[in-house]
Amino acid sequence: MDMRRLMLALLLLLLIILLTACGAPGKSRPVANTPLLAVGGRLAADTVLSGRVLLLSDLLVPAGRTLTIEAGTTVLVRLSESTRIDPEYLSPATELLVRGTLKVLGTDGEPVRFLPERLPVAETVAWAGILFDGSSDSHIAFAQIEGADTGIYCIASSVRIENSRLVRCRYGLIAQAGSAVQLLDSTVEEGEGGIFCWQRSHALLEGNIVRNNQEEGIYIDAGSQPFLSGNVIEANGIGIVAAVPRQELAAANRVHGNGRNYLQLPGIEP
């Protein structure tokens, strides 16, 4: 009798262990069960985020502060109706606004993901994106940014972005107002437009894939001086729109299979 009870107890223990290891029904990845840290507001001190994070509302990294996001972090962004009428910062949608420094430390095996919690009805973008305003020394590595109005928006900022993916954002990357942006070995795809350099911005674009954007792959206005090398620009509505002569771009990049490969901006001799 004691043996039978012992066997039953052991079986019960084994069953408990098995159920714990499997997690909730239908969810096989342990990360889904880790606690969700909600963030928003103004960063009061240098902060490190990891695990699963919910961007509940606009988050401002003020000048002098650093936000570090560790490898493997998933940032879910909540669609915030309250910001649609009264934009607190730069966008009516939920935004991560960086006036200090942002370090996104993804790795090849553990990227950092920025995903909308859900898409609004009948729209393709759910949040503003990561906006840099007067920021310097920010670095984004192995990040995936999805469903934003602008994946990465730089206003008078210097940012280094590498091995990242900007996907299904209305604009993938905007460099504006004298920004110095480095985009290296990254992919910008499936948006309305890929990369825009406006108002005296100087972007270093190397080794990227810019593809399947509905309109422009890369747009460079007459006042900006980017450096493009080793990029593949394909299957966009227009490959490159620029005031830079076509020959300069063709030699260093592969531009093919676009609805139109080049469009020269007015005023420049082809």
Place this chain on the structure above:
Amino acid sequence: MKRLLLMMAVALLLASPVFASTVYRGESSLYVDTVWSGEVFIDGILTVPPEVTLEIRPGTTVRFTVFDSNGDGIGEHELFIQGRLLALGTAEAPVRFTSAAKDPQPGDWGAINIMASTERENRLQHCRVEYGYRGFHAHFSLAALSDSVFTANVRGLQFQESTLSILRCQVKGNGNGAQFRNSQVVIRDSLFSANHWGLRGVYSDLRLEGSRIEGNLINGLNLRMSSIEAMGNTVRGNRRGIYLQGSEGRLQGNLLQQNSEHGILLEDSNVLVVANIAGANGRSGVKTIDATGRIEGNDLSGNGEYALYNEGASPADARGNWWGEAGIAESVFDGADRKGLGRVDYRDPLPAPPLIPNPNRSAMGN
């Protein structure tokens, strides 16, 4: 001798600017009509209650001390008007509202905050408002701003459920220039420049004339669910020039040039776009997304990519415009270029650019 020296010391102290200024500390109120001149320090929240008028004379400087109890970057000291404010400077002796800090920053102080003041018009004339969080802030109020400068605030102007006239003002170098909702607004001969957003309104009626909207980083003018009459303005060097969402009205005789994206972007809007110059914009002169209304008599030539880009499923009526020397079809993007988009009707093109008066006749900033 000692007594004489003591009296002289007291006299010197009384004559010093610190003791010659007016100081308000903590939460305080003016219970009678009051006139300010000289130097005024507000080290707290000063309320002007209903039935009370605060008049500020030319040359007065009002300084707010910096206080941010929760570290959110929003200064909390402010002037709270429930009665009436008459801040009446002159061109030679403006009234100044500013920070008391040695190294002032935007957001050092809260706002000139006007609440439920509709019986008589509040007036700011020849004022300079700087380093506030909201330089001018109003709810349920009536106000006239003239010949004044709003600069280096987090938000230059913010108001809702109010009626405002803004004449010959400069709103420049703020985080956002002017944002409003549920308001009736008349803006004439004013400048909105070098802000992140120039003007942004929701559920409002805006009449905009003879003004310049230039060099704003995001949108020059953005209205949602509003009505607009915009005539004779210059909208230049913004990211987008005029962006209307779910709105109606008229854009006439405006110059929209050198905006990085589109001169005019109409989304779900019913707007008459007539006799404007929308050229030399980075992407298109006009972009429409399920917009109704007519686009006619405009000069749409010389834009970076397209004269007119129709991204919606609805057709666009763009008869009677000047498209430039190149073929019209190449300067239009519509259902002929992507399946599912509406077609642009560009029949009856003008044979030459229309003659449109130069709208840049404002005295502001010239």
